[in-house]
């Protein structure tokens with residue numbers, strides 16, 4: 001079934017995913033391709049690109065959720081935008097199957113060239129209770145929900161006389177010592193500390209933050225020396241950092257840990273809050289395609305970012321970002337491939353834009369080559385860690401570098417202004433530690449008012 005209102009008579013460059021790669025590429029090509037008589041079509045279930053490095057700051061309330069996303073309709077005006085999810089790709093027949101969001105239609109869409117830019121999803125393991133009880137930090141909704149949840153736990157804890165309940169509410173566990181996990185625990189602890197300081201029924205020492213990491217070190221993106229300093233800093237803030245430790249089970253709010261070296265039990269604790277940030281894997285839809293996929297589920301790409309099978313590049317198919325196995329020509333990447341990060345995603349998109357135009361103009365293609373610049377992390381207000389071109393530093397300078405870099409790197413001037421303004425407002429008036437209630441069930445009060453008996457019975461406003 002073809003969907004009637006979409007462009008039919010123009011050659012279509014179809015971009016699957018409007019995140020880092022898709023948004024940057026569409027920005028670069030939309031006008032040129034439109035002027036040449038073609039159309040750039042972006043399919044994404046979200047009408048925005050999420051600036052993922054800001055999720056920990058959204059979870060801590062330093063940045064408003066809407067400022068950490070970049071709307072497609074506002075900034076990709078020359079593109080054809082489709083709110084849907086690509087379910088499968090039939091490249092031999094140049095067609096994708098799309099599932100429209102919510103109750104939207106399912107339809108097939110023809111294309112001339114395709115760009116696979118669907119990013120990654122949280123990687124999980126079959127751990128008892130994990131799917132039911134944990135939350136990830138990979139979407140803007142998760143970040144918003146986490147903030148409200150943590151602040152609500154603090155309110156709940158401040159009203160109970162039951163010590164076990166209080167301890168459970170105030171125990172926050174983050175699994176995964178990569179960038180996302182470390183930034184998440186650093187920012188959340190900072191926010192929770194301020195919230196507790198404003199609540200005279202609680203003490204900061206009531207809070208318990210636990211970081212669980214399966215490897216013997218955290219943050220592979222920074223030097224080992226800096227990573228050890230970060231661990232020391234976190235511990236000096238009272239955060240428990242458990243290395244060589246993993247999650248054994250998370251059933252009925254009881255989290256059991258296991259020592260990764262000898263598989264012995266490594267403690268257990270009750271908690272309402274389990275945040276899982278232990279890595280990502282390529283978005284799985286690409287397995288429903290006739291494009292070559294490696295053993296880790298990534299689309300195989302050449303250094304020029306064309307999808308590449310055993311017999312060489314596949315005509316009309318491109319891939320980049322977290323979903324693609326792109327050779328790292330610097331030789332630094334694990335297994336010879338680029339690591340999944342934004343630094344690569346944005347630069348790959350720019351190289352791809354040049355190469356897409358070059359194929360049309362019959363010019364030679366460029367190989368993607370990028371030497372890692374380093375990494376910057378924010379760990380709460382005025383706290384950070386950074387390794388930039390081999391020089392590592394922490395504290396206030398690293399925090400400032402993190403803010404300057406990401407404030408500058410978020411696409412579009414309009415979003416940069418929003419982010420810097422919000423940081424400024426927070427510095428002027430202090431951090432906002434008010435949680436919003438029932439964000440996950442906004443119809444709750446209406447249902448109760450309208451006499452929904454089930455909700456009335458459960459109601460604890």
Ligand SMILES: Cc1cc2nc3c(=O)[nH]c(=O)nc-3n(C[C@H](O)[C@H](O)[C@H](O)COP(=O)(O)OP(=O)(O)OC[C@H]3O[C@@H](n4cnc5c(N)ncnc54)[C@H](O)[C@@H]3O)c2cc1C
Pocket residue numbers: 016017018019020021022043044045046048049050051052053054055056084085086087117118119120137138179180283285320321322323340341342343344345376
């Ligand atoms: C919390 C966090 C912090 C991070 N911090 C940093 C950092 O400080 N520095 C850094 O370099 N990197 C960081 N990263 C990693 C970086 O954000 C990613 O590597 C980058 O976003 C990858 O870009 P991408 O375009 O491949 O994927 P994404 O930006 O994730 O975009 C993928 C898009 O595809 C869409 N999509 C998925 N499936 C489908 C489908 N079936 N059909 C259509 N569309 C689909 C998604 O909705 C999404 O919009 C962080 C990641 C996280 C989660």
